[in-house]
Amino acid sequence: DPAARALILQGAGSRAWIGGADIREMATLDSNSARTFIEQLHGVCRTLRELPVPVLARIDGLCLGAGLEIAACCDLRLASATSRFGMPEVQVGIPSVIEAALLPRLIGSGRARDLVLTGRIIDADVALSWGLVESVVPSLELETLTQERLSMILDAAPGAIRAQKALCRQWETLPLAEAVQAGIDAFAEAFRSDEPRAYMQRFLNRLRR
Known part of the structure; x- marks a missing residue:
């Protein structure tokens, strides 16, 4: 689902x-x-x-x-x-x-x-x-x-949560260098959507209160 x-x-x-x-x-x-x-x-x-x-x-x-x-x-x-x-x-x-x-x-x-x-x-x-x-x-x-x-x-970004869950699984099996590379790839992939910008803006808005 x-x-x-x-x-x-x-x-x-x-x-x-x-x-x-x-x-x-x-x-x-x-x-x-x-x-x-x-x-x-x-x-x-x-x-x-x-x-x-x-x-x-x-x-x-x-x-x-x-x-x-x-x-x-x-x-x-x-x-x-x-x-x-x-x-x-x-x-x-x-x-x-x-x-x-x-x-x-x-x-x-x-x-x-x-x-x-x-x-x-x-x-x-x-x-x-x-x-x-x-x-x-x-x-x-x-x-x-x-x-x-x-x-x-639930308060966190749903795409980021799914990406983090996938990385946690990869960390269990990959050698260190490959696990680090998987994280770099996931970080770059996250910015293919507007989710990071939206949640960063939400964070900045909270700081201004």
Whole structure:
């Protein structure tokens, strides 16, 4: 949707944001159906990562396994103080896979290994100190925080936001010199529209008040 500006992912309540995949369903899988199952889940994650607009994870409650992988695909992760995070797959006989591969770049290799090799659960304060989430607030303040971040995104230039999201993805994979060049190209491309002039003029008008 060209008119879309952002996406917020949130759970239905405060018990779990996404508590992980259904263990009962996974217990019935064989090798072929397991491959289909995990490829479908990867498809969901890939779709989130490829969205051209910012994706905000509003996390309130458990964020485990596939839930944490989906959170890792988001651009901003905002959590309540009662949220819990983990990759407990090894405790039920399977490895953590697909977008668990994003964890080392978010929290470092050692901490990622801590999560996936032990299956232990960490609280929101630890997740914040590790850089797994960007903000932690009391549960009752989470909606306010989410709307504040959303408002800042919506107040920014939509073309610039999409360009920045694309650059963030490129920064993940390109060598430094190519990433810098991608930024130069994006900067020049931005001036093909009137958006920079309009938003710079808006900024200057605010200074005059």
